Amino acid sequence: AQRVTQPEKLLSVFKGAPVELKCNYSYSGSPELFWYVQYSRQRLQLLLRHISRESIKGFTADLNKGETSFHLKKPFAQEEDSAMYYCALRAAGGYQKVTFGTGTKLQVIP
Amino acid sequence: GAGVSQTPSNKVTEKGKYVELRCDPISGHTALYWYRQSLGQGPEFLIYFQGTGAADDSGLPNDRFFAVRPEGSVSTLKIQRTERGDSAVYLCASSLTWTSTDTQYFGPGTRLTVL
Numbered sequence: 001a002q003r004v005t006q007p008e009k010l011l012s013v014f015k016g017a018p019v020e021l022k023c024n025y026s027y028s029g030s031p032e033l034f035w036y037v038q039y040s041r042q043r044l045q046l047l048l049r050h051i052s053r054e055s056i057k058g059f060t061a062d063l064n065k066g067e068t069s070f071h072l073k074k075p076f077a078q079e080e081d082s083a084m085y086y087c088a089l090r091a092a093g094g095y096q097k098v099t100f101g102t103g104t105k106l107q108v109i110p
Numbered sequence: 111g112a113g114v115s116q117t118p119s120n121k122v123t124e125k126g127k128y129v130e131l132r133c134d135p136i137s138g139h140t141a142l143y144w145y146r147q148s149l150g151q152g153p154e155f156l157i158y159f160q161g162t163g164a165a166d167d168s169g170l171p172n173d174r175f176f177a178v179r180p181e182g183s184v185s186t187l188k189i190q191r192t193e194r195g196d197s198a199v200y201l202c203a204s205s206l207t208w209t210s211t212d213t214q215y216f217g218p219g220t221r222l223t224v225l
Contacts, residue, residue, distance in 0.1 A: 004152075043113070044153070044201065044216040051211075086152050097166060098143075098214070100152030 002027040004089050004101035012107045013077050021072040021104050023061075023087030030092040033063055033070040036100070038084040047072075047085070057081070077108045112136070114217035116202050122223045123192055131187040131220045135204030142185050143214060144177055145201040153201055159185060160208055192224045 003026040013019055025031060035047040048056045050063040050070060061072045070087060087101040115134040123129050135142050140161055145153035155169040159179045167177070174192075179185040189196055199219040205212040 009150075043218050046213050088152075097155040097158065097169065098153075099155070100145075102150065102152050 002031070002089055002091065002099045004087050004099055006085075006087055006101035006104050008104045009102070010105045010107065012109060014109050015079055016076050019072075019074040019077045019081065019106065019108075021085050021087075021106065023070045023072065023101060025068050025070065025087075025089050027068075027089060027091065031063075032090045032092050033061070034088040034090070034098070035059070035061055035070075035072050036086040036088055038086070040083070044086070077106075079108050079110055082106055082108045114202055114204050114215050116200075116217040116220050118220060119218065120221045120223075122225065124225050125192060125194060127192050127224075129189050129192055129222065131189075131200050131222070133185045133187070133202030133204075133217060135183065135185070135202070136215055137183075139204035139206055139215075140182070141205045141208045141212070141214075142179060143203040143205075144185070144187050145203065147199045147201055147219070149198075156187070158208075165208070189222075192222075194224050197222055197224045 005024045007022055033050040036044050037047045038044045059074045061070050063070050084103050084105050086103045088098050090096045090098045117132045142159040144156040147153045157177050158166040162182045174190045177187045199221050201219045202217040203214040205214045
């Protein structure tokens with residue numbers, strides 16, 4: 001079975017402060033990890049995926065297989081980063097369903 | 111171009127009634143997914159279509175839930191004998207194919223309330 005844990009329901013940071021949204025997963029095989037974001041009154045959208053090793057809107061995430069983590073980080077939070085963030089996992093190889101975490105609401109205080 | 115659309119945006123029904131939720135995927139997308147999101151939770155997978163066929167329906171909670179995609183485009187999620195516990199936002203997503211590199215694009219969701 002695969003499981004995604006996001007321990008924080010709410011994370012409040014001041015503008016300009018570093019951000020780290022935690023994500024831990026449980027899966028015995030080779031996973032693919034994703035971060036999705038939902039801004040207020042907008043639909044859920046993909047932010048980044050670990051296989052791309054990219055930085056989107058200043059956010060990065062590194063897959064740590066030893067700690068089974070995929071934390072989302074940004075060095076300097078912006079007000080427009082306020083949103084709901086979901087970590088998600090899919091087993092690698094072919095079609096596999098996506099399992100989402102419960103989400104963390106990021107609130108950036110001006 | 112147009113994104114994934116879902117209708118209705120809100121549906122209020124009474125316990126025991128039948129409801130249908132519609133999803134229009136992005137044109138040309140062969141893969142279509144349904145998720146359910148209960149309050150305070152992340153999206154929960156329900157069913158996946160590749161073309162017209164349901165390739166994975168392991169997430170459907172019970173036999174009251176059924177989904178179709180007869181022409182490989184529009185999909186309808188059908189819920190019989192609705193229960194209060196079915197109240198949730200039902201999300202639809204589509205992707206070009208099922209491969210892992212293809213991004214899933216989500217619709218705005220249908221908020222179902224069962225009284």
